[in-house]
Amino acid sequence: MNSITIIRPDDWHLHLRDGAALQAVLPDTARQFARAIIMPNLRPPVTTTALAIAYRQRILEALKINPVRPDPFGHAQDRLVEGQSGSTGSPRTEAGFESYGFEPLMTLYLTDNTSADEIKKAKFSGMIHGVKLYPAGATTNSDMGVSDLGKCTAALEAMQAVGLPLLVHAEVTDSDVDIFDREKVFIDRHMVPLLQRYPSLKIIFEHITTKEAADFVASAPSNVAATITAHHLLMNRNDMFTGGIHPHHYCLPILKREEHRLALVKAATSGNAKFFLGTDSAPHAKNTKEAACGCAGMYTAHAAIELYAEAFEAADALDKLEAFASFYGADFYGLPRNTEQITLQKTSWTVPNELAMGNESLVLLRAGQQIHWKLI
Ligand code: DOR
Ligand code: ZN
Numbered sequence: 058m059n060s061i062t063i064i065r066p067d068d069w070h071l072h073l074r075d076g077a078a079l080q081a082v083l084p085d086t087a088r089q090f091a092r093a094i095i096m097p098n099l100r101p102p103v104t105t106t107a108l109a110i111a112y113r114q115r116i117l118e119a120l121k122i123n124p125v126r127p128d129p130f131g132h133a134q135d136r137l138v139e140g141q142s143g144s145t146g147s148p149r150t151e152a153g154f155e156s157y158g159f160e161p162l163m164t165l166y167l168t169d170n171t172s173a174d175e176i177k178k179a180k181f182s183g184m185i186h187g188v189k190l191y192p193a194g195a196t197t198n199s200d201m202g203v204s205d206l207g208k209c210t211a212a213l214e215a216m217q218a219v220g221l222p223l224l225v226h227a228e229v230t231d232s233d234v235d236i237f238d239r240e241k242v243f244i245d246r247h248m249v250p251l252l253q254r255y256p257s258l259k260i261i262f263e264h265i266t267t268k269e270a271a272d273f274v275a276s277a278p279s280n281v282a283a284t285i286t287a288h289h290l291l292m293n294r295n296d297m298f299t300g301g302i303h304p305h306h307y308c309l310p311i312l313k314r315e316e317h318r319l320a321l322v323k324a325a326t327s328g329n330a331k332f333f334l335g336t337d338s339a340p341h342a343k344n345t346k347e348a349a350c351g352c353a354g355m356y357t358a359h360a361a362i363e364l365y366a367e368a369f370e371a372a373d374a375l376d377k378l379e380a381f382a383s384f385y386g387a388d389f390y391g392l393p394r395n396t397e398q399i400t401l402q403k404t405s406w407t408v409p410n411e412l413a414m415g416n417e418s419l420v421l422l423r424a425g426q427q428i429h430w431k432l433i
Pocket of ligand 1 (some may be wrong): 072339
């Protein structure tokens with residue numbers, strides 16, 4: 058197959074950060090995706106409706122003021138040409154990415170103190186689509202996360218009552234649990250009791266990385282779903298260590314063994330509507346990744362849909378990409394499916410090494426290497 062046309066996808070798990078980083082990374086997502094679920098782990102975290110609405114406003118401002126940046130891949134220019142020729146049927150201008158109609162879907166950061174009132178406020182704002190559970194200390198900017206789920210009863214009951222989904226970073230933080238087992242252990246210790254206690258709460262098991270998580274979600278009731286990243290579909294833990302240590306392949310949950318990657322590919326390409334696209338693209342400045350104690354997170358937004366296409370093609374399942382990328386997430390969140398289309402072509406291109414991010418730089422996944430699909 059030399060090209061594939063699908064309904065414009067959405068990214069159901071994305072880190073956009075703030076300030077200069079937001080300015081730098083937003084265009085990559087906005088040129089591919091119609092909507093994205095925006096993670097709230099800023100410093101300070103987005104713990105209230107007021108903070109989420111203010112953050113959303115900063116994202117919309119960044120869309121407006123962000124000129125179509127000189128795009129080393131040519132994507133943006135392609136899209137402008139496409140738009141100007143009217144081939145997609147929707148107006149496109151040179152004003153900026155707001156013309157692409159990108160919509161940030163906001164989330165709240167759950168803490169031990171989140172009140173039922175705050176949850177109701179979030180739901181009725183119409184702009185907040187989920188509440189993110191970070192176990193305290195599990196990952197980047199999670200220190201204000203939840204120390205004990207027992208302290209979140211009022212918030213979780215309110216979420217169940219108003220229909221606001223819980224987005225879970227599902228890893229235990231106990232230092233005696235091996236880092237490669239943290240997701241698996243979380244299922245028994247926390248996910249199972251959570252489902253029993255809140256049987257109609259919508260739960261999204263974020264960025265699943267193990268066969269156990271894929272099996273758990275597949276056999277759970279219909280109010281439980283999962284996102285899967287492109288990097289967990291394409292890489293296993295050898296990619297962190299082969300020939301030396303690769304800090305840009307370090308993320309959380311950490312890459313696992315090949316048998317787990319294969320289980321994720323099977324889930325993503327199964328046609329099961331419980332599994333959908335969430336990149337977890339997580340920008341960190343180069344100097345904070347290439348450090349004695351490097352940050353967790355991979356930046357994949359520059360080639361997100363192309364990387365997924367590569368993973369689906371390798372599994373001989375390109376025909377399953379559209380529903381995974383563009384239908385199942387919207388259906389689960391109760392949002393309308395997009396109607397516009399995008400086209401990917403089988404064309405090889407070389408990923409630039411870095412992207413400027415304010416005064417710093419960002420190293421892109423696959424830097425200096427080729428990707429064989431290209432969004433046109
Ligand atoms: O690798 C990760 N990076 N995992 C997360 O859970 C957070 C993310 C980030 O914000 O950098
Ligand atoms: Zn994340």
